[in-house]
Amino acid sequence: MKSIKDQTYYEILEISPTASDKEIQRAYEHAKETFHADSLAVYSLFSEEEVKEIQSAIEEAYRVLMDGVLRKSYDQSHFQSVGGALPEKPLEVQGDIREKRPSLSFTGISFQPDEELYRGKTLKQIRERMGVELPLISKETKISLKVLEWIEEEALEKLPALVYLKGFLKGYAQSLGLNPQKVVEGYLRLIEESKRK
Amino acid sequence: MGWTQSNNRKMIWTIGGGKGGSGKSFITANLGICLSRLGIRVILIDADLGGANLHTFLGISPPAITLADFIKRRVSHLHEVLIPTTVPNLQLLTGAQDLLNAMDAKSVQKRKLVRSIQHLESDMILVDLGAGNSVSVLDFFLMSDGGILIVTPEPTSVENTYRFLKSAFYRRLRQMVSSPSVKAVIEGAMDRKNEMGIQNPYDLIKAVRRIDQTEADRIIEEAEAFRPNLILNQVRSKKDIEIGFSIRSACLKYFGIHLHYLGYVVYDQDVSNSIRRRRPLVLENARSRAAQCIMEITSKLANRP
Ligand SMILES: Nc1ncnc2c1ncn2[C@@H]1O[C@H](COP(=O)(O)OP(=O)(O)OP(=O)(O)O)[C@@H](O)[C@H]1O
Numbered sequence A: 001m002k003s004i005k006d007q008t009y010y011e012i013l014e015i016s017p018t019a020s021d022k023e024i025q026r027a028y029e030h031a032k033e034t035f036h037a038d039s040l041a042v043y044s045l046f047s048e049e050e051v052k053e054i055q056s057a058i059e060e061a062y063r064v065l066m067d068g069v070l071r072k073s074y075d076q077s078h079f080q081s082v083g084g085a086l087p088e089k090p091l092e093v094q095g096d097i098r099e100k101r102p103s104l105s106f107t108g109i110s111f112q113p114d115e116e117l118y119r120g121k122t123l124k125q126i127r128e129r130m131g132v133e134l135p136l137i138s139k140e141t142k143i144s145l146k147v148l149e150w151i152e153e154e155a156l157e158k159l160p161a162l163v164y165l166k167g168f169l170k171g172y173a174q175s176l177g178l179n180p181q182k183v184v185e186g187y188l189r190l191i192e193e194s195k196r197k
Numbered sequence B: 001m002g003w004t005q006s007n008n009r010k011m012i013w014t015i016g017g018g019k020g021g022s023g024k025s026f027i028t029a030n031l032g033i034c035l036s037r038l039g040i041r042v043i044l045i046d047a048d049l050g051g052a053n054l055h056t057f058l059g060i061s062p063p064a065i066t067l068a069d070f071i072k073r074r075v076s077h078l079h080e081v082l083i084p085t086t087v088p089n090l091q092l093l094t095g096a097q098d099l100l101n102a103m104d105a106k107s108v109q110k111r112k113l114v115r116s117i118q119h120l121e122s123d124m125i126l127v128d129l130g131a132g133n134s135v136s137v138l139d140f141f142l143m144s145d146g147g148i149l150i151v152t153p154e155p156t157s158v159e160n161t162y163r164f165l166k167s168a169f170y171r172r173l174r175q176m177v178s179s180p181s182v183k184a185v186i187e188g189a190m191d192r193k194n195e196m197g198i199q200n201p202y203d204l205i206k207a208v209r210r211i212d213q214t215e216a217d218r219i220i221e222e223a224e225a226f227r228p229n230l231i232l233n234q235v236r237s238k239k240d241i242e243i244g245f246s247i248r249s250a251c252l253k254y255f256g257i258h259l260h261y262l263g264y265v266v267y268d269q270d271v272s273n274s275i276r277r278r279r280p281l282v283l284e285n286a287r288s289r290a291a292q293c294i295m296e297i298t299s300k301l302a303n304r305p
């Protein structure tokens, strides 16, 4: 029993953490139908604000889970906290009165934190999938648009000194909701590799 | 839910919620017949205060012998007030008024009655609670092994069902906690315009946690264990069927409870035809669409361990 604010994206959509894209899509359509402003199933139970809050949580969950990269990093930050085990009991999808809740364990599945993940090109991909324009990040982070473009283009020769670059990468990562540490590490590895060539 | 344990364990299902006319009695009677034809010994209990009419759905006249005869000690054993029906393995017990009055009383009588019901020779008991929302109806619902809500895909029916569910949910929580101040908070929360600003069960837990950590945890546990069932009746389209799933999702988001969607019954003219003839649908017209739906739900109930 968790309020919408404390639910994982999987719980919000009532799916298992191993759900396929098809299942996510179906769950999303069901959730949208259910939490529609004048849906029969909600109007007498929730206040208008509550419905709005749930609606935006559904949209957010769908956006992240339907994106392979975002989903992976979401899973990493949510399910790998304690030795790779799922922190909360997984959601029961097919409710049955006497059915024991399936005890899904994530021990068999490794999320392979992939350093290569955060190259310039992947950062750009993530940003575009999120529908965020670069000028907006520039405005938010006060990092010059040019530098942001160079980061994404992997124009390594044009990039500022490492001490500054690290700070820029962190800011960029934060504005996209990515793990800054991982982004910096990934990007530095890219620079190392190119130097060796 | 959980009726007092007993050696001859039987499932007690209560059928209620929703609105007058949602189909509780029709479904109870026909489910009972289908179950008994599977070889399960079934007792139907008519506990509808306002309009006991389960007998009519079974094609029998208003019974002369009722629960009152047991309560007033005119007979010494509860099984003596059971009425046979035309269907083998199926018996009926009526006398709603007395039953609910007895449920109201926090007395020895209530416990005795519960124990007597528990000791009746049968495998399953279905109780038609009627449309009421009274404390005794709620208690009966909460004490059973499984509560079934009959809802039709209409705003009014869904609204009433939520009201019933809310009352049952908060009543159950109130019964489970022991601290008087926590009880008071729960009572306050039942009114949405309460001064504490508690709008939903999550707010309630927060408020309770400020008073008593253990009680808050107990409430969460109780919400987990509270698992009512839902049957959607008078379904007219595929979209209507989906409403059952939406109600389930809404309950999960609002209460944090797992509502089990047992199934649906289509709207079918044959239903009222059979009622007019005072012949149970599943006997009169087993191939009708509504009867097929009831049989499907029957197999789900019968297969509950
Ligand atoms: N699936 C159905 N298809 C068509 N008509 C139906 C269906 N279910 C119920 N009805 C109609 O609804 C009427 C009311 O049904 P029923 O008496 O079972 O409701 P109830 O919930 O027991 O009502 P009350 O709360 O007054 O006891 C029936 O007489 C029947 O005509």
Ligand SMILES: [Mg+2]
Binding pocket: B024, B025, B026, B048, B051, B053, B128, B130
């Ligand atoms: Mg009735």
